[in-house]
Amino acid sequence: xxxxxxxxxxxxxxxxxxxxxxxxxxxxxxxxxxxxxxxxxxxxxxxxxxxxxxxxxxxxxxxxxxxxxxxxxxxxxxxxxxxxxxxxxxxxxxxxxxxxxxxxxxxxxxxxxxxxxxxxxxxxxxxxxxxxxxxxxxxxxxxxxxxxxxxxxxxxxxxxxxxxxxxxxxxxxxxxxxxxxxxxxxxxxxxxxxxxxxxxxxxxxxxxxxxxxxxxxxxxxxxxxxxxxxxxxxxxxxxxxxxxxxxxxxxxxxxxxxxxxxxxxxxxxxxxxxxxxxxxxxxxxxxxxxxxxxxxxxxxxxxxxxxxxxxxxxxxxxxxxxxxxxxxxxxxxxxxxxxxxxxxxxxxxxxxxxxxxxxxxxxxxxxxxxxxxxxxxxxxxxxxxx
Amino acid sequence: xxxxxxxxxxxxxxxxxxxxxxxxxxxxxxxxxxxxxxxxxxxxxxxxxxxxxxxxxxxxxxxxxxxxxxxxxxxxxxxxxxxxxxxxxxxxxxxxxxxxxxxxxxxxxxxxxxxxxxxxxxxxxxxxxxxxxxxxxxxxxxxxxxxxxxxxxxxxxxxxxxxxxxxxxxxxxxxxxxxxxxxxxxxxxxxxxxxxxxxxxxxxxxxxxxxxxxxxxxxxxxxxxxxxxxxxxxxxxxxxxxxxxxxxxxxxxxxxxxxxxxxxxxxxxxxxxxxxxxxxxxxxxxxxxxxxxxxxxxxxxxxxxxxxxxxxxxxxxxxxxxxxxxxxxxxxxxxxxxxxxxxxxxxxxxxxxxxxxxxxxxxxxxxxxxxxxxxxxxxxxxxxxx
Numbered sequence: 001x002x003x004x005x006x007x008x009x010x011x012x013x014x015x016x017x018x019x020x021x022x023x024x025x026x027x028x029x030x031x032x033x034x035x036x037x038x039x040x041x042x043x044x045x046x047x048x049x050x051x052x053x054x055x056x057x058x059x060x061x062x063x064x065x066x067x068x069x070x071x072x073x074x075x076x077x078x079x080x081x082x083x084x085x086x087x088x089x090x091x092x093x094x095x096x097x098x099x100x101x102x103x104x105x106x107x108x109x110x111x112x113x114x115x116x117x118x119x120x121x122x123x124x125x126x127x128x129x130x131x132x133x134x135x136x137x138x139x140x141x142x143x144x145x146x147x148x149x150x151x152x153x154x155x156x157x158x159x160x161x162x163x164x165x166x167x168x169x170x171x172x173x174x175x176x177x178x179x180x181x182x183x184x185x186x187x188x189x190x191x192x193x194x195x196x197x198x199x200x201x202x203x204x205x206x207x208x209x210x211x212x213x214x215x216x217x218x219x220x221x222x223x224x225x226x227x228x229x230x231x232x233x234x235x236x237x238x239x240x241x242x243x244x245x246x247x248x249x250x251x252x253x254x255x256x257x258x259x260x261x262x263x264x265x266x267x268x269x270x271x272x273x274x275x276x277x278x279x280x281x282x283x284x285x286x287x288x289x290x291x292x293x294x295x296x297x298x299x300x301x302x303x304x305x306x307x308x309x310x311x312x313x314x315x316x317x318x319x320x321x322x323x324x325x326x327x328x329x330x331x332x333x334x335x336x337x338x339x340x341x342x343x344x345x346x347x348x349x350x351x352x353x354x355x356x357x358x359x360x361x362x363x364x365x366x367x368x369x370x371x372x373x374x375x376x377x378x379x380x381x382x383x384x385x386x
Numbered sequence: 387x388x389x390x391x392x393x394x395x396x397x398x399x400x401x402x403x404x405x406x407x408x409x410x411x412x413x414x415x416x417x418x419x420x421x422x423x424x425x426x427x428x429x430x431x432x433x434x435x436x437x438x439x440x441x442x443x444x445x446x447x448x449x450x451x452x453x454x455x456x457x458x459x460x461x462x463x464x465x466x467x468x469x470x471x472x473x474x475x476x477x478x479x480x481x482x483x484x485x486x487x488x489x490x491x492x493x494x495x496x497x498x499x500x501x502x503x504x505x506x507x508x509x510x511x512x513x514x515x516x517x518x519x520x521x522x523x524x525x526x527x528x529x530x531x532x533x534x535x536x537x538x539x540x541x542x543x544x545x546x547x548x549x550x551x552x553x554x555x556x557x558x559x560x561x562x563x564x565x566x567x568x569x570x571x572x573x574x575x576x577x578x579x580x581x582x583x584x585x586x587x588x589x590x591x592x593x594x595x596x597x598x599x600x601x602x603x604x605x606x607x608x609x610x611x612x613x614x615x616x617x618x619x620x621x622x623x624x625x626x627x628x629x630x631x632x633x634x635x636x637x638x639x640x641x642x643x644x645x646x647x648x649x650x651x652x653x654x655x656x657x658x659x660x661x662x663x664x665x666x667x668x669x670x671x672x673x674x675x676x677x678x679x680x681x682x683x684x685x686x687x688x689x690x691x692x693x694x695x696x697x698x699x700x701x702x703x704x705x706x707x708x709x710x711x712x713x714x715x716x717x718x719x720x721x722x723x724x725x726x727x728x729x730x731x732x733x734x735x736x737x738x739x740x741x742x743x744x745x746x747x748x749x750x751x752x753x754x755x756x757x758x759x760x761x762x763x764x765x766x767x768x769x770x771x772x
Contacts, residue, residue: 040714040715040720042715042720042722045721045722047702047722049706069717070689070717073690074714077690077692084708084710084714086706303456303460304459306463320435322464322470324463324464325427325471325472328455328456328470329426329428331456332451334428334430335428335430335721335724338721
């Protein structure tokens, strides 16, 4: 019998948005949920305790990075990433497929697996669907992703088909590996293995992949191959199409999105989980979320502003410091600027999700999204202070 | 009548080390005390709340930097640096003299003051003894330093004499300015103006400067012109000589020292206050204090080490993370590495000071220093793990 980890709490009557709960080894996750990215076992610029304090109990780690550094042998001695990184919430790890696609050199995909060279030292490695399950077992991932073939936008139907077929084959092999770990190693798989839908930007392939992955024994489904450089229009079209064709009984995850507009778009399509480095990366560059769009902290109009980044925000940047101070931090390249802006962006997104959940519970998500984005985009997505 | 802010608590019978209290506008400071440096109104890599949590209630800011950025007009609108930077403890600001000496270009010293070009944008500025008092009044410094002429080691007796004479002249002008602020501006000077002893590396000039500055109406005395590139032997000799010739009834401050060995040397000579960027700067480079010397976190022997940086240390790096994780953070250039190492070094120094205070109260500081340094230097000051 399939493992069930998702409970629907409320289905919005105005659109496909929904609230729910995912039961995971390190606690129940309320959805929709944004996941901060902790590539190397740390969310950049913030203590894990502060990530938890904001309200997050599910963060993302990168299998590719953790496999290269600190390496599996180190993580084994800690019985996984939770102990190693002082994080007692849940961890989702990606499969490494996307990083092999985007970071490493000399990538060669065979049916057996993918050969690649480390972006750090050029050393040669191979990921197979089985090995990626094993690595995530060592990491102790609460949600583990199957190895997939992530294809770039613009490639032919035939190439996309081939990538999809290998992905489906690897999905089966990942499930077999997961189910045989107890016999092979004496320890059952600790996490929840999610399948990944591919199919590029071809409708027939997307539908086929969505249906194929949905039909397999995965407790959750991810939509891969989006947010890889395509137009927003294509993103929205293929997100909607894929979402329509995957099961609604499992948690649904779109990989790599993290701006308010993309997040709200995903929620409207009944997506439960999303992650992106953007919230933390732009923060370190001094760009922060507000209800009126993105605000660049180093801009001169902040020089004498005693007000916070965002009125009503509960983060330390907004409750303890002024825009004038935040500007000063970024003008001086002070670490505290990035630390505070990171805390702000993660707090802002968490609070945005809370507002979205409330709107769903009250069957008004569609109008909430519309009103929110009207204000967010009023200045072209750029915050302009008087 | 002279303002008295220092109370002697205990004079060690084994040496000149002493404990005391300095009464300042933002609370009583126990001495000896190390002051973390917050050049731009932030101690690099750590929240001010965490600096306070460690136990510090006196930090240092740099007048030169704060004058250039965010600028006095910004600080005026916040009624000073405390509000601006969310720090409710005490602040000592240096006079800017040392930064003009070390950072700026085209420095020209006249009797009137010192002309210099900003190291940021080349803009031209002048500091006079009066202006530096005024700037620190805007900053709201609890301890303000008079403008002095910091001379390099190796210059002639005659040049050193000239620098000292100007320093003494500027001392008088600073006092006059401080005492006339109420009349000039309607607001009395908020802080405590400290004098600075100069005299370079000439015994007669050092003694003369120590006696001259001691005799003036300053509530505290700083020893300047040390730790400017001289040998440790010269440092110790001129520290001892200067310390012998300044009053013991006022707080005594040596500028620019921050390693355990120099700090203990200063305490043994009856010094109450010291500051240095080294604790926080080396931390960001992955070098941390331990009882066994300095430890470089990225070294390979830490790779599988589950132990803390320093057994018994109360900081988050030591209580929540392993050496293996700290190494991983520095290998990956993760901000959290510098954040945690900064917290460790500041915690370590604060705890070292607490141990020193206890040893003084028990009249055994001289033997405490000897034992501590024997262990600290056992491996040449480098920590070697088995």
